[in-house]
Amino acid sequence: MNKNIKRTVATMMIAGMTVSGAAGVYAGTNMEKINAFLNHSIGFKINGSTYIPKDENGNKLAPITYHDTTYLPVRALSNALNTPIQYDSKTNTIYIGTSTTDQWVLTNYTAAQLDEIKKAFAGFDGFETAYAPQMMIKGDALLKAAATADGVNLLFKNMTVNVSPRDYSHDYDGTTVILSNGATAKWYTQGKTSMLSVKVDDRYVTVSSPNGKLSKSQLEKAAVSVTKVGAIQTDLVKVSYTAAQLDELKKAFAGFDGFETAYAPQMMVNGDVLQKTVATADGVNIVFENMTVNVSPRDYSHDYEGTTVTLSNGAKAKWYKIGDTLMLTVKVDDRYVTLSSPNANLTQARLEKVAVTVTKVGAAQTDLATVTYTAAQTKAIKEEYAKFDGFTAAYAPTKMAKDDAFQKVASGDSVIFWFKHMNVQISPRDYSFGYDSTNVTLPNGVKAKWFTPSDTAMLTFQIDDRYVTISSADNSLTKAQIEQIATGVAKLK
Structure with missing residues (x-):
């Protein structure tokens, strides 16, 4: 429709x-x-x-x-x-549709809840790894995790998530749907309750709302977030690369024709430390104390048998073994990333958590400045957004190049922020539609596209219910800088 x-x-x-x-x-x-x-x-x-x-x-x-x-x-x-x-x-x-009451939040399981979830899964031979939704509707809450004869039930206030080696939908007529991550799922009805079943890795996930509080679209969104329960959030910290380390990273990648852009993990396990970056014959090794991250145009897993897994960002990855060392390979944009822990100090769950943070290294932090809007500028921005029916929440860039400056805001079929060196358009329309484009992953993990409608390269990505398009009309900003600036677009306070 x-x-x-x-x-x-x-x-x-x-x-x-x-x-x-x-x-x-x-x-x-x-x-x-x-x-x-x-x-x-x-x-x-x-x-x-x-x-x-x-x-x-x-x-x-x-x-x-x-x-x-x-x-x-x-x-x-x-x-x-x-x-x-x-x-x-x-x-x-x-x-x-989307409302102020339809807000998604991270499940943020407590340590006790994680223990309960893991214990519920632990009793299943060959099925011990715990899976759980990472997102829920604001106001929902996990009540308990209970093992059944052939699966685990995660009971929330407004939904039940069952994880099992069995496909419970098999004997029911239903309707096939494609979820937002591309997975094929099936809606069917058991009694008076609508059930959604989808295969995740080697098991089947069935999601329902016994009290009828969640709609089908909400349950589909919850289903997409079901993934392996990895390291808890406090295990990971942001990697703060020094200027010297960033230079070393970029130099290591610079020698590869068509492959010059540097990629690196943005998170590491607490207590780890970057030791060096080394160029090899066909890739770059980023060597930490407890892990090695290899970025290459080659898929090293190709000749090995292994196990396919789905990472928390929906990417397909493969576990395999070389000698006694477990290796995880995942494709990121046009290259393959392989992670391992040669000293075996990191678990598979932790390496999977780190893997989803490997992305393009943008402008160094010192290249960017914070945009500070005056009270008058903030008022003008909100007034431009107020002209859009159903589109009143104001979003604005919060990062810019050090020598840039905000000049004015205007609106037509979008809200346009004019800076000295860049334009930022925020609109209900996707301006890249109909143009050839190149997919990229921003440093914060958001998927974006580069396209060129004339002679100016433009970056577009979706944030909530709108599209953001950033360009540098005078070409003074690099793509890496624009991608880093893109991560700072946020709701105006």
């Missing part, structure tokens, strides 16, 4: 909720009694398929006709259109 049709139907759905919710209730001061008709003659087709709206108990629902306008049953259609519907009783507001 295209966006315009979906928006029109969504508008009708709001009206449908208002009418159906008001019938027979007069306590509220804004309620008005009406005489309407249930219209049983109207049928539904969604994307060409017949659809029969039903309530939570499976009873058939009919549209309401009132003053020549048809009002549709909102809750039933929300699932059919895969559009979350929420009602905030505090503000008496209905939210369709």
Whole structure:
């Protein structure tokens, strides 16, 4: 269904909720009694398929006709259109799609919860590794982890996540969907509860919301975040490369034709330390005290049998062994990254955590300055955003080159920040659409694209519900600097 049709139907759905919710209730001061008709003659087709709206108990629902306008049953259609519907009783507001109540947060398991999760998985021979969702709707909470006869149930306030070697959807008719990470999943119904099943590595994950608080689209987002439980966050610290270390990194990569851009991990296990960077015949070794990170155009795992895993950022990686040393290889942009711990001090889970942080080395920190907006500039920025219906939250760049300066903000079909050396456009539109482009990963792990509409290279990426496009009209900024600046675009306080 295209966006315009979906928006029109969504508008009708709001009206449908208002009418159906008001019938027979007069306590509220804004309620008005009406005489309407249930219209049983109207049928539904969604994307060409017949659809029969039903309530939570499976009873058939009919549209309401009132003053020549048809009002549709909102809750039933929300699932059919895969559009979350929420009602905030505090503000008496209905939210369709993303809302202030639909905020995703990291699960941030406590040490005790991690122990409980790992113990629940530990009893399964060949299946000991713990998996759990990394994201949940704000306000949800893990209640307990319980081992079953052939899996583990992670019980949250508003959802249940089952991890098992069995595909429970196998004996049920259902609907196949593609999740946002490209994985194929299946929706089916067990009793009155919708269940989503997807294969993650060597096991099946089934996600549901027994209390009906989460929509299908929300459950699909939670399913995408289910991954191996690795090192807890406190095990990792940011790698702070010195200027000398950055120079050594860049020189090591500079000798490779077509492969000059330096890549390096942004995180390391607490207590580790970078020792040296060494160029080899076909790659670069970044040698730490407890790990070695090799970046090369070659896939060293190709000739070895191994085990495929999915990293926390959705990338496919492969574990294999050379001699007595375990090696993890993952493709990052146009090169292969191989991580190992020759002294065996780092676990596989920790190496996987570090692997997802390997990215392009951007401008050195000393090349960039913080953008400080005056009160007047902040007010002007917010006023430009206020002109966009449904797009009022203000976002702005917080990093710039040291000799740059913010000049003005303007709007048209986007909000444009004019600096001396760069332009930053924030828009509901993806301006790269229709152009040849090159995919890159920013230093903060966000996927972005370079494209060139004329003679100016432009970088675009999505942040929340909008697209950010950054360019340097006078070509005074390098791509590495622009990519580093991109990581600083954030909501304006």
